Amino acid sequence: MGTHDFNKSSIYSEETKESLENGGASKTFDDDGRLKRTGTLVTASAHIITAVIGSGVLSLAWAIAQLGWVAGPAVLAAFSFITYFTSTLLADSYRSPGPLHGTRNYTYMDVVRSHLGGYKVQLCGIAQYGNLVGVTIGYTITASISMVAVKRSNCFHIHGHEDKCSISNIPFMIIFAAIQIILSQIPNFHKLSWLSIVAAVMSFAYSSIGLGLSIAKVAGGGHARTSLTGTTVGVDVSGSDKVWRSFQSIGDIAFAYAYSTVLIEIQDTLKSNPSESKVMKKASLVGVSTTTVFYVLCGCVGYAAFGNDAPGNFLTGFGFYEPFWLIDFANICIAVHLVGAYQVFAQPIFGFVEKRCTEKWPGSRFITGEHSINLPLIDKPAFTINFFRLAWRTAYVILTSLIAMIFPFFNGFLGLIGAASFYPLTVYFPIEMHIAQAKIRKYSFTWTWLKILSWACLVVSLIAAAGSIQGLAYDVKKYKPFKT
Template sequence: MDHNPAAVNPFQLFDVPVVISSQNDSHCFDDDGRLKRTGTLCTASAHIITAVIGSGVLSLAWAVAQLGWIAGPAVMFLFSFVTYYTSSLLTECYRTGDPTSGKRNYTYTDAVLSILGGYEVKACGLIQYLNLFGISIGYTIAASISMMAIKRSNCFHNSGGKNPCHMSSNPYMIMFGVSEILLSQIPDFDQIWWLSIVAAVMSFTYSGIGLGLGIAKVAASETLKGSLTGISIGTVTQAQKIWRSLQAIGNIAFAYSFSVILIEIQDTIKSPPAEAKTMKKATKLSIAITTTFYMLCGSMGYASFGDFAPGNLLTGFGFFNPFWLLDIANAAIIIHLVGAYQVFCQPIFAFVEKWATRRWPESYFIIKEFNIPIPGRRSPYKLNMFRLVWRTGFVMTTTVISMLFPFFNDVVGIIGALGFWPLTVYFPVEMYIQQKKICKWSSRWICLKMLSMACLMVSVVAGAGSVVGAFLTLRFTI
């Protein structure tokens, strides 16, 4: 191995041999010399649900309103099927070669490096980390919207409806950023399992409240709003109808985006049984649960508001009673997004820190850890100055960008469209073909390639719709 730091491939971060002679036989260590993984079906499902039932669920009523009663649920079902199928292919790539004893791939880019290699690993790394970066921006915007909703609700009721309660989202984005700076100091992915469980519970809480309010609104009006083809021409122009429909597809794609961190989640699972077996069960369970919620929330939201379904479902119910229930729902969104932000950002943190360690192995600033005693905890917290500075800078950057571009629906659509095809479909399909040595031009090879090409076209048109939507929103805002 070349020990010249300048020659290190930054994507080959985790292929570091660990020599532990006596400890490898211990019950405390796995086959790769690392501490035994302790993840289970429950914790893996919690990570996935935290990642999937994110702020994307709030835009589904708007998405169904653009597509209508037929295309809206159909597109959601298709995305759930494609996501489950390609995620099952991706789980097979956690180990290179034998599914029980092959070399572990600790991250998504590790899997691409060991199976595909070449320029594809660089493309994958760039797309993955840009996607995660974009998701963190989207979550910051969504959290600030919920904070503002709570503040405006209380202001509205305290003034008896006389004060319009206009306010800026910037202070709330800063508050969210400060909380993430603190939580970002948790060193590793496997140490935030408790945060994922709390976040998953919160996601069910606000989704359930949104669903319940939608059912109550439909029951009160005794009518199901909406049409088979979605928002009507007249309410919007024909061109707007097309662009908004494409943007809606991007929003639905965003709602199912978790493949980007699937390998990282799988790396927390203990074995036996084989990690791929547990991960497939977790994926099936999580996607079944989330799709049920998505269908209910999207459909009931559309039935409640019709063509005027809001971009954020909970904001559509206004500030009327029971306003305290909406406050609870928005508080649950905030707590969930606090955890989801960490789930998506931990892979970026690990990438940069391990690259820096390999690049400057003698740096005191990067390597040195200080033991900070914490009352009530047996082991001290290990403070690393590079981790403190770099992660704080990252959170500050996402916060500032969110303040400059606070358009939730447009950001969601762009992120979903750009990340869906390469990360959810292309790389899993290509790695699976290579891993299983599927013969070129065989029926299975052709079907997998056709699936990839179809999803590419979907991503392209959804991305175009979302970019146009963002441009129009920015123009009218300015």
């Protein structure tokens, strides 16, 4: 996610240089000297839907069960509206100083640097990279749980639903980590676009299977116990558990809507005409509304299917046992999706650390040296290896896997990531940048209600974080690390 400076490069043609000097764009290049962007409303909407619909959908039935038929859909709708509204503010911030003819910003941190500057850039970096680290840990947990679910599904099918079928997720975390160590060493990973397409197809597949199974269970006449207020105090949960779980469920819903970290990168793929901000706003409306309909279906139909006993993950919590082959397929889709998704979120971290180390120690052969690896019977070097890249990326994957092994709690971890990233990246920075860009007067009506929205979302995020931390603490008490 480093910044880009086309002036440092000499690869552009005379046509490009001339167009830049004239302040315009040529037939081949955009106004910043890069090749013409070809993104459209359709491609941007698809990117948003792909970025949003993911493992967050798995916990929505549980979240609705904690909140009930009234508050559950209301919270989903509120997050949907806030996410759409702040994404329109962020879309206007892509160019600075103005949304139509300013200078392009290529990443979220570039946008914050242009509009706010100072220590807020560092705060943005901490929030963004902290979120990326959290997501890679969360994906390790989720992928291993899905791999375990495949083995358990087959075990239940053979031995019956009463069998415990206890299986450790540690070996599966090790397998997932080994795959990630290999993938992490691929140079130019961003060019493997096919992996992103496969991941997108997988996320739609398992979400649709979960929704289909829920509909089938409801249509089959299952009488799950539901209520307007969700889980019942004294029957399902204690009074304090009801409060903490409700808070945690808000964090889970926040995680399901998080896509602000990639919004600027998506906008940077759009054509210049019509203006990127106008297209991005329409794409956000299409993407967020499509996702919301899907989430309401998954959450509400899942709650109708399972009732107050809804599992934390509706594909691995064994609300469904049959058809076992379809549940196996859905969980394999989750694992394949997260293999690619892990790299999408890890690559910016790898790039950031490697860029900083190269700038600090440019003379170090360990950090900057590329070593050719020759294979028998092949004249040309098969590939090059950088020892620092090998050591650092391997260490990162091992560290995230160890944390996942110590805290393998799906709902609590997703809630914490959602709560920690929602306020700064989805609400605070877009609102602050809009105020700075539009030069909104302090204490004016617009300034006041934007600030009220920002503070209200801060309170909601803190409540969600508290609920998730309490849930993690409760799980840690009764959990023995590295055991089944």
